[in-house]
Amino acid sequence: MAIYFHWDQATDDLWRAAFHHAGAGSDLRLEGKLGDPDDIEFAVVWAPPKGRLGGFRNLKYIFSIGAGVTHITLDPDAPLHVPIVRLQDDMLVLDMSCHVIHWVLHFHRYYNRYRLYEAERKWLRHRYPENGERRVAVLGLGQTGFDVCRRLRELDFDVTGWSRSAKNIEGVTCLHGEETLPQVLGRADILVNLLPLTPDTTDLINVKTIGEMPDGAFIINCSRGGTIIDADLLAALDSGKIEAAALDVFREEPLPQNDPYWNHPKVSITPHAAAPSNEKSAARFIAGHIRRVLDGGKPWPIVDLERGY
Ligand code: NDP
Ligand code: OXD
Secondary structure (H helix, E strand, O other): OEEEEEOOOOOHHHHHHHHHHOOOOOOEEEOOEOOOHHHEEEEEEOOOOOOOHHHOOOOOEEEEOOOOOHHHHOOOOOOOOOOEEOOOOHHHHHHHHHHHHHHHHHHHOOHHHHHHHHHHOOOOOOOOOOHHHOEEEEEOOOHHHHHHHHHHHHOOOEEEEEEOOOOOOOOOEEEEOHHHHHHHHHOOOEEEEOOOOOOOOOOOEOHHHHHOOOOOEEEEEOOOHHHEOHHHHHHHHHHOOEEEEEEOOOOOOOOOOOOOOOOOOOEEEOOOOOOOOOHHHHHHHHHHHHHHHHOOOOOOOEOOOOOOO
16 A cells, blocks of 8 residues: 655655554655555645546545645546545644734734835824724635634624534624625625635625625635636725735736736735645644544545535
8 A cells, every 4th residue: 555645845754754653554655756556545635746646546535735625626637536535634723713813903903004104104093993893704614714703703803704504603693605695795894715616616706796895895815716806806906995905825826927916015915825734733634544544434524526625
C-alpha cells in the first residue's frame, strides 16, 4: 500500500512521520518518484497536477488537504467515483475565525478609510455604530461559518447566518434556503462569504444580490473566487454601493498580475491565506483516518458530490 502525497508547501518528513506514528504506512509517493502507480491506494493532496489522480487505478480514497475540494473536483479527469474526504480541523476553524474577525473589526471601525488617509496625512476620525447595531451576515454555517457566527456574537455584533438546511446558533438569526437570501443580504452591513463553490453558489454575488445589500456595505470573501462576478463587484466598489472588500480567494490563483483588483484602493487582497491548513493537525487528522480505513472502518466527512460539498 502506498500513499500519493502532493502539497507544494509541505514538509514530507512531517507527514511521513505522522502516517508512520498512526500506523498508516510510510510509503509516500511524491511527484517525480511515483514508482508503480498501481501500488497507490490513498491520495493526500492539495491541487495535484491535472490528470494525475486519474492515473491511479487502485485508489480507495482521496484526502483533501483543505476544507474545500474544488482543487480536486475541477480537474475534468479527476476520478470522481473515488470518495473524497475533506479536512475537518479545529486549527483551520480557529484560523478562519481570526481572519474574519480581523476584517469585520477593520471595516466596522472604518480602518479602511484611515488606511487611505495615511497617504494624504489626513487626520479625520469617523464615528461608528455600537457593535450591537452593526449587522453582519455570514453565508455558510458549516465548520467555519458556525464558529465565525459564535465568535461575532461574543463581540456583540448583530449576526445573521445563512445555510441550506435549518440551523440553530444561540443569539444568531439563522435563515436557510434560497428564498431567504434577499432577507439575509438586506441585513448585511458586512457580508462574510464562507460557502463552498457549487453550481448553486457559483456567481451568487452579482449585480442583483449586491443590489439587495445596504448601501455602503462591506464584503469579506473567504470562500472561492467563483462565487463572485468580479465585474459586478468592481462596479459596485466604484459606485460606492460597496464601500470596500477583503478578498482572499479568486477565480484564478495566483491572482494574475494585470488583475484590476490589485490596484483597487477599496480592495484588500490576501493570497488564499485566511485559513491555510495547519500541517501538524492536518497530518494527524488524515493519518488517523487512513488508519481507520486500514482497520476496516470508513473515514469522514465524505464529500457529497451531488450536493457539491
Ligand atoms: P462546510 O461544508 O462545513 O459548510 C458549508 C456551509 O455552506 C453549510 O452550512 C451549507 O449548508 C452551506 N451551503 C452550501 N451550499 C449552500 C447553498 N446553496 N445555500 C445556502 N447555504 C449553502 O464548509 P466549511 O465551513 O468547511 O468551508 C466553507 C468553504 O470555505 C470551503 O468550501 C472552502 O471553499 C472555503 N475555505 C477557504 C479557506 C481559505 O483559506 N480561504 C479555508 C477553508 C475553507 P448546510 O449546513 O445546510 O449543508
Ligand atoms: C480551502 C482550504 O479549502 O484552504 O481553501 O482549506
